[in-house]
Amino acid sequence: MALESNERPDKPITKFESMLKTDDVYFFDAEDFEDIVHHYLNHGKISLAKKGIKIGLQQHPGSIELKLLQVEVMVFENQTEKAEALLDELQLLDHQNEEIYIQRANIYSKQDNHEGAVELLQRALSITTDSFDIYSLLGMEYLFMDNFKKAKESFMKCVEFDEQDYSSLYNVIYCFEFLEDYDGAIIYLNKYLENNPYCEVAWHQLGKQYFYKEMYTEALSAFDFAIISDDSFIGAYFEKGKVLEKLGRHKEAIENYETTISIEDPTSHAFLRIGKCYEKLKDTEMAKYYFYQTVHEDPLLDKGWLAITNLYFNIRDF
Template sequence: MEEEFEFGFTEDPKFSVERYEEMIRNHDQYFFDAQAFENIIDYYIEKNDPAKALQVSEYARNQHPFATVFLVKQAQLLVVMNRPDEAFAALDKAAMLEASDADIYIIRGNLYESMERNAEALENYEKALDLAEETDEILLHMAYVHQNMGDYDTAITYLKLCLKQNMENQDALYELAFCYDVMDNQEESVQFYQQYIDNEPYSYAAWYNLGNAFTKLSLFEKAIDAYDYAILIKDSFASAYFNKGNALVNLEKYAEAIEVYRQTFEYEQPNADTYCAIGECYEKLEQMDEARSFYKKSVKMDAKLADAWFGIGVTLDFEERYFEALHFYKKALDLDIANADYWFAIADAEYKLGHLVEAEHAYEKVVELNPLDVDAWLDYSSIMYEQERLLDAIEVISEAIKNNPDAAELYYRMVAYLFAKGEYNEALNQLEMALAADPEKRYILFDYLPQLQENKVIIDIINRYTR
C-alpha cells in the first residue's frame, strides 16, 4: 500500500519542490496543501519550465478538485504554450467553480486580444474590472485593444485611467507617448507629462517621455533638460543618454553628443546604433578616420545596418575616393533599396567618376523616390545640359517645377536652359516668375550663363524686382 505524506504551507517553498521531485522520482503519492502546490508551480514558472509547471497543476487539481486557482494557473500555462483551446476549456471549468474570480476574465480577455477578437476581449476585461481589486493592468490591456482597433482617443482615456490607479505603471506611460505620437499630438503629450511630473517629480519615465515629445516638436534645448532630469533620477538610463545625444546632434553640438553617446556604454553593452551615431558625429566634425572606425565597429556588430555602410561611403567620398565610396553606398542600397539619399550619393559619385549614364539613372531614381528634392532635379538636368541635350534638360526642369512650384532655383535654371536653346521670349517669362518667387537667388542664372550679366533686357527686368 502507498504511503501518504502531507506537506503544508509552513514549509520553505524550496523544501516543497525537493519533496515534490522526490515523490516523482519514487513514483509515490505525497499530499501537499494548496499553498505548497502554488509555490511549486511558481518555482517552475520562474525556471521557465511551463511543461513541468503544468504537470504540477494536474497533481494539484487531483488533490484539490474545488480550488479554482489551479485551473487558472493551468490556463495561464496553456496560453504560454500556445494551446488556446485547452486554455479556454480550463477557464470555463474555473468559471463554473467560482465565477467571481477576476483572473478568469483577464486571461480570457488576453486570449481574445491575441486572436484580435476585440469585442470579446473588451467584454471580458469589463467583467474583470468589476471583480478585481487592482485594475491598472486591466485598463492597460483595454487600451491595447482600442489601439488594435485604431481608436487611439479611447486608448488614451484608458491609459490615463490606468495611471490614475497606479502612477508608477511604466508601460502605460510609454504607451501614452506612443498614442500621442501616432496622433501627431505632441503639444497635448507635453501638457500631460508636465502635469504628471507635478504629481510625480521623480518619475524618470515621465521625464524621458517629456524629452521625446519636446524632441518631436524640435524644442531640443528643452528636450535636453528633460533627459537630464531623467538621468539625474536614474543615472543608468541608457536610452535617455542616447536620445540626449540625438538632441545635441540636432543642435549641431557634435563633440558634446559623442561624450553623451559614450556614456551609454557604462550602463549597457555597446550596440551598432550607438557606434553609428558616434561615427556620424565624427563625420560632421570632418574627422573621417575616427568616423570610419566607428562605422566599421557598427557594421561588425550589425551587418544589416544600412546607415553605417553608407557612413563608410561618405567618409571615403570626402577623401575623393569615389570608386571605393560607391562600393559602400551600394552595400547600403542593397539593404534599403528605396532610400533616396543613398541613390543621390551614388549618382553624385558616379558623376564624379565620369560615369554619366549611371549617374543619370541614379538621379532618375532619386526624383522618383523623392520628387521634392530640388537639388537632385538640378543635378539631374545638369548632366543633360553638359551633354548638350537641351531639350531633355528643359523637360526635366519642367517636371521639377510641377513638383516644386515654389522653388525659385528651378525657374532660374530653366531661364539659363531656355537662353542656351535660343528661346528668348519664354526665357524672359520664366525669369519674371523666378524673380517673383525669390529675387535674391538671381546669382544662379549668372553662375550658369555669366554672359547674361551684360544683357540689358535682363538687367532691366531684374532691376524692376530688386529696386
C-alpha cells in the same frame, strides 16, 4: 506519505522541487500551489507549472483558482476547446469570478476577436474591485484594434494604480505619439513628474516629446534631469547627444555617446553617431575610424556602409 507544510520550513518552491526529486509527498495549501504555478508560468516553465496544477488538484480537487490556472495553460498551448469546456463548468460554480471572463477574453484575443475580448473584459471590470490587470489587458486589446484613444485611457488607469508601472507609462506615451499629440504627452508627463520628480523614465520620455517639437533647449533640460535621476541611464545620454548635434555642439555630443559606450557594451548606433559628429567637425580620419567600427559591430547596418561610402565620395576617393 503526506507531510504538513509546517514540518518543512523551506519556501514552497524549494519544497515542491524537493518533493519532485524524492518519493515523499508534501502537503501544501491551495494558495501555496497557486504561488508555485504562478512562479513557473512567470518563468516560462510550463511543464513544471502543469505538474504543480496536477498535484495541486489531487490535494485540492475543488480549487477553482487552480482550475483557472489550468485553463491559462490550456490557452497558452492552444487547447481552446478544452479551455472553454472547463470554463463552462467553472462558470456554473462561480459566475461572479472575474478570472473566468478574463480567460474567455484571452481565448477571443487569440482568435482575433478583439471586440469580443473587450466586451468580456468590461464584464470582468463590473464584478471586481481589483481592476489593475484588466485595464492593462483592455489597453492591449484596444492597441490590437488600433483604437489608440481608448488604449491610452486604459493604460493611464494602470499608471494611476501604480506609478511605477513603467510598461504602461511607455504605452501611454506610445499612444500619444501615434496620435501625434505631442502637446498632450508633454502635459501628461509634466503632471506625472509633479508627483514623481526623480523618475528618469518620465524625464527621458518628456525629452523625446520636446525633441519631436524641435524644442531643443527644453529637451536638453529634460535629458539632464533624467541623467541626474539615474546617471547610468544610457538612453538619456544617447538622446542628449542627438539634441547636442541639432544645436551644433558636436564635441559635447561625442562625450555623451562615448558615455553610453563606457557604461555598457558599445553599439553600432553609438559608433555611427560619433562618426557623424567627427565628420561635422571635419576630422575625416576619426570619422572613418568610427564608421568602420560601426560596420564591424553590425555588418548588416546599411547606414554604416552608406556613411563610409558618402565619406569617400565627399573626399573624392572614388
